[in-house]
Amino acid sequence: KKLYFVMDMMQAVGVVPIDAKKVGATFIGSGTHKGLLVPQGLGLLYWDRIRTELEPAYLAAISLENPPADFIARPDDMALARTAGRFEIGNFNLPAIQGLGAALDLINDIGIEKIQAHCFDLGDRLIAGLDALNIKLVGPRDRSNRAPHIYVAALPADEWIDYFASKEVRVSPERNGIRISLAMFNTASDIDRVLDVIKERGNTAGRSSKAA
CATH class of the missing domain: 3.90.1150.10 (Aspartate Aminotransferase, domain 1)
Incomplete structure (x- = not known):
């Protein structure tokens, strides 16, 4: 239990059923331009949230549990998000995210x-x-x-x-x-x-x- 299990699922996501809990992954990383049918430039990250000792190497306002409205982090409220969002550090690729939503709907409809x-x-x-x-x-x-x-x-x-x-x-x-x-x-x-x-x-x- 002292080891971290990091998996690259680039080839499997969107084609093969994945049970993160069953495989015991600490992290699962993947791009979205293969089985998820999205143009390049968007990635996915799964994090086992019980591993609360794992913190991001870089901190951004979006990484916080309570992101400030002006996006200026304050030292008295630096609690990290309780989701994998704690590892977000930049701007979102909004067009690709919209495409991913449509792709996931299609994949779920098919099965x-x-x-x-x-x-x-x-x-x-x-x-x-x-x-x-x-x-x-x-x-x-x-x-x-x-x-x-x-x-x-x-x-x-x-x-x-x-x-x-x-x-x-x-x-x-x-x-x-x-x-x-x-x-x-x-x-x-x-x-x-x-x-x-x-x-x-x-x-x-x-x-x-x-x-x-």
């Missing part, structure tokens, strides 16, 4: 479990297609051990990135392979498109030998 299941289904389709093309997956295959929405195909990035770009398919290099990331708005036709693009190139390009 986070349905989003996760949808990505798992697409991942199964992708893995089956890669198997048919004799292309290995870098990382675990079983649902219980893999993320629902991030897959790495064992195709050398330096030989494939530009090719995918020429076909207007956006991927990224990772772990000596090609990373294919999915989200709630992807469909089975997107998976088939990626597989078709790989198939079009055939066996003329190399394959990475690194795979699980």
